[in-house]
Amino acid sequence: MSDRIFITGGASGLGREIALRWARTGARVCIGDLNDARGAQVEAEIRQAGGTGLYVHCDVTRSEDLQAVAQRLVGEWGGIDIVVNNAGVATAGTVNAEPIEQWQWILNINLLGVVRGCQAFAPLLRAQGRGHIVNIASMAGLVHPPGMGSYNASKAAVVAFSETLFLELANDNVGVTVVCPSFFQTNLAESLRTTDPKAAAGVAKLLSKGRITAAGVADSVFNAVQANQFLVLPHADDRKTHLMKRWLPLRTYLNKMRHLTRKSFPGGRTAAAAKEA
Template sequence: MGSKRVFITGGASGLGRALANRFADAGYSVCIGDVDDGRGAEALAELKAKGQAHYVNCDVTKEHALQSAADWLLSNWGGVDIVINNAGVASAGGIAEFSMDDWEWIVNINLLGVVRGCKVFTRLMREQGSGHIVNIASLAGLIYPPKMASYCATKAAVVALSETMSLELDADNINVSVVCPSFFRTNLAESVRASDADSQAATQRLVNKAKLGADEIAGRVFNSIEKGEFYILPHPEGRSIWRLKRWLPFKRYRAMMLKQTARMMTNKRKG
């Protein structure tokens, strides 16, 4: 294999597909995994027009599915240089209203799906002597708005997992990055589970009205991965609010967030 190799879960749509195309444009061999074979075929056709590409059906709730992808990459491409654990779903709802079944659903995909990918590909990268694991979290893994407890908890765990891995795998020559975007236009709202209609509508509104699309985010994330950055926050306003949270006394930060929440609720009523 002359070109670098990347594997992306959830690569058939949204940010995963945008990242796949960005890597393909840069000359990478791109393998995407997804559970939607129809979208997978469409994405693969796009990628093959740009270079070497492959699609595997990959359910991140099954460790054997990720192992099968790793085995294919090793057998056919001699390994992999970058793995992007991107597959994820969305949720919204109050802590008292969001069901335990839905909690288990989102934890199994957003957190344990990433854990499975890290576990499987760490073994492969240790054997080959190098690699780069990129975990897609969210600004909601750093900043915690109301009525998003389940989503925030899974994304915060992905940030913690990534920080731990960055230290743990340094001696193995395995780099780690964690991506924390704010809302951007994508199909994430299709997967959202909400405890009530208002929470569902609010999530869809935030996604649909976002200024940036998946292609723009993918370009920024690609550049940061190439630089080997650990924290990747592609939205400037996301970086600003994260700095405020770290620097301000919590009481002042909490008051600011409560004020922002009240403003959002007022705008919602006017809308």
């Protein structure tokens, strides 16, 4: 029996690739997004790939939108098997450069958007006695470079919430996966908010140079759901970095990160400037 899957932010980037990955298995794929033109296009691509496509206009900052999707899928599909909380945005800036409104904006989407998605669908999955929730976080949720405070915090919170959710749903036969990719080729830069033009250019450059494509990350997500894997680190270098953080003494790790990032983060001072201060 084919999967029934719902993906927020499914009209572009990683969400689109996840939709097409499941479509190739013959799944019923519902994508939620704010961009209706892109949504209609991806709905057609899902059908072309072999799946059943459905696009719904859905704002993850509105609980009622997500609740409406859940009710519709129960009515039209009889339920849902997999929910992917993928919708997200980006920010950059140092602690003294990011206005509090920027923090509120990203937390409302990146963190509370995930929470709202889980509140809408977790009761349904529990009642079914089966299902899977995938939360898309970031390597920034595990390793926290400077100049990205609000983005790091939003993704770290998604990782923490996902672990909580895993434990809460473990006895209900509902799996939880949290995905922590590093930079890869996607359109995340379109949503970037920052007061530093250099930061925007830097993020766009890192995204364009990503060694893994969005389709590659989607493959990792697909395989993780099949294996009921909790933490997914698609990039090999990130797996090494994660181990380094876990096993190195904290001071050694922080000093190493300070050395690696001292010249690169937005608004950072060079060593020479620091000596003159």
